[in-house]
Amino acid sequence: MHKGYAIELANVVKRFGEVAAVDHVTLQIHDGEFFSLLGPSGCGKTTTLRMIAGFEYPSGGELMIHGRPMATVPPHHRPVNTVFQSYALFPHMTVAQNVAFGLKMKRVPRAELGARVQAALDMVRLAGFAERYPRQMSGGQQQRVALARALVNQPEVLLLDEPLGALDQKLRKEMQLELKSLQHRVGITFIFVTHDQEEALTMSDRIAVMNQGKVLQVGTPTEIYERPTCKFVADFIGETNFIEGTVVEQSDEYATIQTPDGLQLRGYTPRPVNLGEAATLSLRPEKARLVLPSHARPEDAFTMPVHVEMITYIGSDTRITVRLNERRTLDVWEQNTLSTLDRNAYWQPGEAAVLVCPPANALVLTE
Amino acid sequence: MIEAQPQNKRAQRAASWWPRFNSGALTWGRLTLTLHAFLMYLFLYGPIFVLVVFSFTRDEFGVRWTGFTLEWYVRMFANDRLMGAAGNTLYVAFVSTVVSTIFGTLLALAMERHRFRGRTGVDAVIYLPVVIPEIAMAVSLLAFSALVLEFIRVVTGEVVRRSLVTVIIGHIAFSISFVTIVVRASLKHFDRRLEEAARDLGANSWQTFWRITFPMILPGILGGALLAFTLSLDNFIISLFLSGPGTSLLPVEVYNKVRRAVTPEINAISTLMLAVSITLVVLSQLVQRRR
């Protein structure tokens, strides 16, 4: 039963004065999907969400909800509901009144209303809190009231603007799991705004990475992490090392760049590159390995002679900073797969080593 | 070294009570400051206390204590002219409060919710009635009303005099500003996302206003209304200039009596007016600090 898309944005622009807060954004969000908008603060995530909710009207482009044009429909006529970052619970109403508000506006009969409010509170495990006021509840509980208040209306799409931003680390992790399982149960499309890449990776079916009002890449968490299509995404999601150079060789999905030092490095190209073009090699610290110079086998990996500079033991991993030349150091993470107290057998600062990496583990990116 | 700790503790406890910038024992500076504050409150409330006490004295000059009586209150309530004036005063205060509260609240919403060209100018017009001397406003309204009444006489041939209507118009003119200022303060803390949340949940803008915005700023509106009511009850200068023949207001009556001499009857009226004002101020504090 493919009804098309839950939400469709086509070339949506939003200008505040001269500035384009959202700049020609095109997105298709599937029914039942947990979709995240991820990007640094000020990149236009909230503005995009607010246009979907109806609090802002686009300066250009088209916005559809289940195929119905919605760009100019006022918020109270849209089949979407929002969970606000600060929850925006009505302080002069009890929890039950807060949750009932949307149903009252729709003139749901009293008997049905009570049952639905109760069911919504049960769903977020706040059954005993109906008569409390928001100020008498903890941050996590308020968060769940906000969820119940939105979900009780059975929206076609639920919009969440950094809903976990105000919670402490532990509660945040719990709520991530709870939100995810809730979404599974209710089967509603969630559009989730966050600037926390780990949160987006953990929870989302798909992610749109935004910067400066533009969508740079849309993909599953794996695609976004393993195959970023541009430098910004590679940098913003997870950790990486960048090495600049020029493309000197190019063959279907791989390319080789040459650094100013004359090193030749080969990697995968998510997007085609041209010979002679400036490009950057992106190498995730956990995808490289350090070997003794004598162990280097040039035939199946690219190699870089380096010197070990600093070693940081963090339990699960050991993080090694190696020096490539006067200007540049690289990070390499090795998993501590062996249980031993003997750190002498390990790398020592000043030691010469070779960094090896199969071409499929490195990416050649432009811009 | 051994004694340091208990001394410190005492100093800390004292610090929450006494000026902090010289934490430690009681100093002359601190003592002076406290004594000064005590004297200032005595200064502010001493005369009021004296006034209240001397409204119960038997002394017919009302300036010395010669025994307790309620006679002056009885006389006051029996005085038709005074009671008429009190009725007029309440009526003026009621009407001007209703009108100025509505207008002032709308103005406050406009000023806090919108950015527009000329906003600074509007701001100035709102604040001006608060800062200029009341007599300037009073004489200008007097001159203006004379002009308008003369115009009415020429056009319709009917002689219209200044009355409670002119007083009410004047009271509204200065009350609007006070209401606006109080309501604006309550709108400053208002989280507009609450309104968006209501819209999001299916309320139109009218429902959003009455179910969310209005209940939230109601304390501010009530506070503004109480202030307007009090200011109107107490207003003397504008009332003096704008009331017409035969329409007397309580503060004007008191003024006319007071200019002659101190009498225990005036003490009684004054005490009553004080009691009303203080009740209203306490009420307004309760209303605005609720929640």
Next chain:
Amino acid sequence: MALSSFEREQQRREQRRLIALLAPGMLWLLVFFLLPLLVILVYSFLTNGPRGNLLWQPTLQNYVDLFTQSSYVNAYVRSLWISGLTTLFALLLGYPLALFIVKQPPRVRLVLLILVLIPFWTNFLVRIYAWQIILANNGLINTTLGAMGLPTLFLLNTEGATLLGLVYGELPFMVLPIYAALDRFDFTLMEAGADLGASKWHAFWHIMLPMTMPGVAAGAVLVFIPTIGQFVVSELLGGAKVDYIGNLIQRLFLRSNPPNWPLGSAMSTVMMIVLLGFILLYFRSTTEEDR
């Protein structure tokens, strides 16, 4: 770009809403506040008829009189002088009081603040009248002195009594803004100053006072302006022995026979201009500090 026109439509709707909010209050203020001020300005250039009737003959005579006749000039000088003194005394008494209040724990602070606020809400006339009971020749002070066998004093109907009444009436207006400024002041700066070897006096003079200057300035404006136009205090406590601007204006409009509205209007206009000068000066100084 079809949607852009929708945005424009949206803006237009917003504008209509803004106008609906602004219109009632602003119209009222324009018609019953600004327009009357203009009327006064026009009146000030008209001629007073022999029976106090208005003659539509433009003249500068009112302003000439104002600036040449010594009784009028004196009234201005006297008003400025006593307003300045009132401001000064209110500051000297109010600053330490505000400091004391700021230093109290929150609960006490609230009570003390409301106690300062109550006089603002209570009838000014009545509070001034209370001083008559205290200062009169047969009043509280003199009866007490007499009972102790001491000589009695002339207290009422003196300029000193006027000053006392004005300071009494205006003190709250000085305390509240200074309190607000002190509340924002970071008192650890005083400790830092003491650390660097500054004496308490030095630290007050060079750290606390300059940083709370905006509050002092606001208080000064709030005290100075209404005092300039007052006539009640000098009448009730000063015995109307000397004229201040307020007394002159009131007399020219209401009492003198025949009345002289054009001259009164000129006096009021000049007073407003002087005060607007002060207000502009105040705004200039505060905005410069913000920069």
